Amino acid sequence: MMPDLSALNLDQTQLKAIERLLNEVELLINNEPIDTVNLLYKLQNEIVQLxxxxxxxxxxxxxxxxxxxxxxxxxxxxxxxxxxxxDISCHLLIFYAVECGLKSIWLKRNNLTGTDKIADQTLLTKYGHNFSIWIKELRLPATIAGKYPDYDKIPSFRLARDKSSWDLGKAHQAWRYGVQMNAKDEKVLVEWLESICTWIQDNIDGR
Structure with missing residues (x-):
């Protein structure tokens, strides 16, 4: 049975590594039964398509x-x-302000004109609201993000109803749907997002 590679959500580097591996394997099994060779060709074709x-x-x-x-x-x-x-509507706008600002600066620093030019689109589809990724990419000051590699100043939050802990990227969902956060966590989170907005304001027109 041939494995479903699409389910693994492999990136370009991983796919290219697998392709090279399969090419090497092909050299070793040229004298093997035809079924084995056919399976290998199917895997190679799927990787090219992916x-x-x-x-x-x-x-x-x-x-x-x-x-x-x-x-x-x-x-x-x-x-x-x-x-x-x-209020929570303002908090939601702060969240989206940070998202737009960070992406704008990242694109400009990488000499890209828009999000459609990003080679790895998982930065948008998978990590679009994951500010940790963008903050690390932009190397924000340690006073805001914390020191490499821990970046321990990036906050998380708990929900008031069950004390479950969530990463920063889920905050917009809580505010959008009116799910109450732990009050102390929310205060820390909003103040942190405001500090990001101040940094963005100082850097968005530069290189």
Whole structure:
């Protein structure tokens, strides 16, 4: 039975490594029964197809340019700063302001014009809301993110109802659906996101 490689969600580097391995194996089994050779050819073909799919732009998301993301950051952050009292709607806007700002800066530093130009689209589809990835990529100051490799200043939070712990990337879901966080955790999280917005504001127009 041939394994389902697509279920493994392999990246380009892993697929290329497997392809090289299969090429080496092919040299060793040329004198083996035809069924074995056929299976190998099927695996090779599947890897080639998967590599092609990985290189194709993601079609299920709306892509944004550097300018779009910069404008979105400024719009969200301006609304938040204008509110005298912050509620969960403001918190949600802070979250999206951070997301837009970090992505805009990352694209500009990597000389890319928009999210459609990102070679590894899992950065958007799998890690789009995982700020830890973007913060590490951008090497934010240790005063904000904590020191490498632990980045221990990136906060997590607990839900008030069952004390379950969640990573930062899930915060937008809690705020969007009105699920109450632990009050202390929420305060720390919001203040941390605000510090990220301040850093973004200082860096979004630079290199």
């Amino acid at each position: 590599m092609g799919q990985k290189n194709k732009p993601e079609t299920n998301i709306i892509h944004a340019s550097v300018s779009d993301l910069r404008k979105a950051f400024n719009a969200h952050w301006s609304v938040v700063k204008a509110q005298p009292k912050k």
